[in-house]
Structures are given as C-alpha cells and as structure tokens.
Amino acid sequence: LDSELALRDAVELGEIETWYQPIVDLQQNTVVATEALARWRRPARGVIQPGDFIAIAEEVGLIKQIGTEVLGQACRAANALERGMAVSVNVSARQFVQDDFGQVVKRALDESGLPPEQLWLELTESAVLEAIDSAAKTFQELRGLGVRLAIDDFGTGYSSFTHLRAFTVDLLKIDLTFIRDLERSQHDRAIVEGILRLADSLHVDVVAEGIETTNQRDLLKAMGCRFGQGYLFSKPAPSVQPMVQFVH
Numbered sequence: 001l002d003s004e005l006a007l008r009d010a011v012e013l014g015e016i017e018t019w020y021q022p023i024v025d026l027q028q029n030t031v032v033a034t035e036a037l038a039r040w041r042r043p044a045r046g047v048i049q050p051g052d053f054i055a056i057a058e059e060v061g062l063i064k065q066i067g068t069e070v071l072g073q074a075c076r077a078a079n080a081l082e083r084g085m086a087v088s089v090n091v092s093a094r095q096f097v098q099d100d101f102g103q104v105v106k107r108a109l110d111e112s113g114l115p116p117e118q119l120w121l122e123l124t125e126s127a128v129l130e131a132i133d134s135a136a137k138t139f140q141e142l143r144g145l146g147v148r149l150a151i152d153d154f155g156t157g158y159s160s161f162t163h164l165r166a167f168t169v170d171l172l173k174i175d176l177t178f179i180r181d182l183e184r185s186q187h188d189r190a191i192v193e194g195i196l197r198l199a200d201s202l203h204v205d206v207v208a209e210g211i212e213t214t215n216q217r218d219l220l221k222a223m224g225c226r227f228g229q230g231y232l233f234s235k236p237a238p239s240v241q242p243m244v245q246f247v248h
C-alpha cells in the first residue's frame with residue numbers, strides 16, 4: 001500500500017527511469033537496437049525492478065502513465081543517437097487496449113522525431129489475446145504509423161500459432177527458456193529450429209533472448225537466427241550503449 005501510494009507520484013517526481021539492453025545482429029556483429037526496460041528509482045530505497053512494480057501499476061491503473069513515460073524516454077534516447085538505432089519498448093495488455101494507444105505512440109514519435117521504423121513495440125501473446133477485439137483496430141493503426149511489431153516471450157503463450165494467424169508482426173522474440181539449454185538439449189534445438197523456419201516462411205525476423213554464452217550465440221548464428229540479446233552482450237544499463245562497445 002505504501003508502495004502503491006509512492007508509485008502514484010513516481011512519474012511526476014521523475015522517478016521512473018528507462019534502462020537499455022542491446023539487441024545484436026548475430027550475423028553482422030553489430031548492435032542494431034536496444035530494449036527499453038523500466039526501472040523505478042525510489043529515494044532511499046534504490047532501483048526497483050519492473051517485476052516489483054509493473055504488476056502493481058497494472059492493478060491500480062498506473063501502467064498507462066508509466067508506459068507512456070517509458071515510451072517517451074525511449075524514443076528520445078534512440079533518436080539522440082542519430083545513427084539508425086532502433087528501440088524496442090514493452091507494451092502490456094492494459095496499455096494496448098487503451099482506445100488512444102495509437103495516438104500515444106504517434107505523439108511519442110512526433111515529439112521525439114524518431115523515425116517510426118526505429119520503434120519496435122513488444123507485445124506479449126496474452127496481451128494480444130486479451131485484446132482480441134480491439135486489438136485488430138489498434139494493430140491497423142500501429143501498422144499505419146510504420147512502427148515494427150514484435151511478439152515478446154514467443155512460445156510461452158497460450159496458442160502461439162493463433163496469434164500468428166490473426167496478426168501480422170515483424171519480429172518474434174524467442175523466450176529465454178528455449179535458449180537456456182540449447183547446448184545440451186537436442187529437443188530445444190529442434191524447437192528453436194522450427195521457430196526459425198516458421199519465421200522465415202512468414203518473413204518475420206527473430207530475436208533470441210537470454211543469450212549468456214558464446215556457444216549459445218554460435219549455435220543460433222549457425223541456425224540462421226538474425227538477432228540476439230542477453231547477458232553475453234550486456235546486462236541492462238542506465239544509458240544506451242554505443243555500438244562500438246560491442247566486441248564479442
């Protein structure tokens with residue numbers, strides 16, 4: 001309750017920050033994008049992780065405000081780099097079902113000057129499913145703006161294929177649970193290969209999440225996976241890491 005009250009003022013007080021984790025082109029060895037990850041810098045309590053406040057924000061109706069703040073910060077940060085860097089922003093179901101979500105995104109693009117194709121929006125499968133009726137309209141609006149749409153945590157949702165049939169997306173982010181045991185598990189390799197083949201037929205790009213070892217990276221690269229993200233490259237950090245920092 002204490003944290004709920006504090007969270008109500010967090011945006012106004014400038015306590016919501018955005019951290020960034022690079023997304024790497026595995027084939028080219030370059031950073032092409034960065035995922036925006038919300039953090040709450042609470043005075044005298046330090047940096048609070050999204051796992052400890054995003055769910056509260058959704059319950060008490062603050063996610064719209066916080067999400068809009070993160071979106072704005074992320075677009076400004078990506079645009080400030082002036083070198084084609086994309087930024088990938090998480091969108092929860094509650095945000096996505098807002099009537100004016102298309103407008104919120106348009107405003108963030110206009111105010112930051114970020115080219116639309118440099119904004120990726122990560123939707124979870126459950127977010128899309130919950131919003132199945134209003135989602136179609138919002139999807140059209142977002143496609144019209146020219147932003148790129150990604151399904152986050154792909155493979156963990158209920159009926160992943162239904163979403164692929166219903167909506168045209170540009171990217172799939174393979175959930176890190178499929179990447180973790182890639183070296184040991186023939187089974188997981190088969191699943192990831194299947195997702196890559198499917199994505200290829202659908203002309204959808206893939207980001208493998210949670211890459212922690214060079215072996216995982218090399219396997220994914222050999223399988224033809226285009227993009228990757230994980231602690232091997234960088235943990236989330238308070239500013240966008242420049243491309244030159246990428247040395248693996």
Ligand code: G
Binds near residue numbers: 037038039070
């Ligand atoms: O950064 P970390 O790995 O702790 O993120 C944990 C979870 O919080 C992830 O599932 C991520 O998608 C979610 N998350 C992080 N930032 C945001 C945000 O700005 N909005 C929403 N809706 N979720 C976020």
Ligand code: G
Binds near residue numbers: 037153176211229231
């Ligand atoms: O649900 P979403 O994919 O948005 O969540 C991203 C989360 O994954 C963040 O909390 C981020 O800190 C975490 N993450 C990013 N890279 C790695 C990694 O290599 N290993 C693990 N275990 N977590 C990671």
Ligand code: MN
Binds near residue numbers: 090122
């Ligand atoms: Mn994400």
Ligand code: NA
Binds near residue numbers: 175
């Ligand atoms: Na994910």
